[in-house]
Each structure stands twice: as C-alpha cells, then as structure tokens.
Amino acid sequence: QVQLVESGGGLVQPGGSLRLSCAASRNIFSINAMGWWRQAPGKERELVATITRGGSTAYADSVKGRFTISRDNAKNTVYLQMNSLKPEDTAVYSCNALLGISNNVYWGQGTQVTVSS
Numbered sequence: 001q002v003q004l005v006e007s008g009g010g011l012v013q014p015g016g017s018l019r020l021s022c023a024a025s026r027n028i029f030s031i032n033a034m035g036w037w038r039q040a041p042g043k044e045r046e047l048v049a050t051i052t053r054g055g056s057t058a059y060a061d062s063v064k065g066r067f068t069i070s071r072d073n074a075k076n077t078v079y080l081q082m083n084s085l086k087p088e089d090t091a092v093y094s095c096n097a098l099l100g101i102s103n104n105v106y107w108g109q110g111t112q113v114t115v116s117s
Contacts (some may be wrong), residue, residue, distance in 0.1 A: 005109070006020060009114075014042045023083045050069065067080060093113050
C-alpha cells in the first residue's frame with residue numbers, strides 16, 4: 001500500500017517552468033516504478049514520464065527535452081521538472097506507482113497545471 005500526494009501545480013506563462021512533486025507514504029526504493037500522467041481538456045490520459053526502481057527514465061515524445069523526472073529516495077518523493085512550458089501542457093498531472101509482485105497501481109489525486117499568457 002502507498003499513498004501519493006502531488007503538489008507544485010499552478011498557473012504559469014508559456015516558456016515558464018514548474019516543478020511537480022509526488023510524495024509517497026513509503027520508501028520509494030520499494031516501489032517498482034513511478035510515473036507522471038496528465039489529462040488535458042478533451043484528451044485522454046497520457047503517460048508523460050516514468051522512472052523505475054533502477055533509475056531508468058522514459059518520456060513521451062511531446063515532452064522529451066523539456067521535462068525531467070527524478071527522485072529523492074531520502075524524501076520519498078518523485079519530481080517532474082517542467083521547462084519551456086506550452087499551452088498544450090495544460091492538464092491535471094497525476095503521479096502513480098507500481099508496487100509489489102503484481103505491480104498493483106496506486107494513484108494520487110492530481111495537481112492542475114495551467115499554461116497561459
């Protein structure tokens with residue numbers, strides 16, 4: 001079991017930056033993988049970035065080169081650094097985790113990111 005709480009969303013101008021945080025209720029080294037997802041108005045939920053227990057990362061093409069996923073095991077937190085933000089990045093961003101032998105999925109409640117001038 002793990003509880004996830006996202007923070008760091010807000011309103012930012014195009015070209016700006018935000019850092020999202022996903023705080024987990026247990027040591028994240030025990031989590032098989034974590035990811036950031038987003039759901040924009042009128043669109044399906046999209047996988048943005050993932051990080052595995054071993055530290056391997058992957059990104060959606062739409063954010064590659066602009067977003068960076070990272071973790072701080074001591075703080076039980078995964079981050080999403082978002083740079084060069086575009087209006088198309090506007091969405092609710094949610095963190096999830098895969099835990100246990102069966103990769104059970106757990107979700108946070110999400111944080112709103114709005115990119116607008």
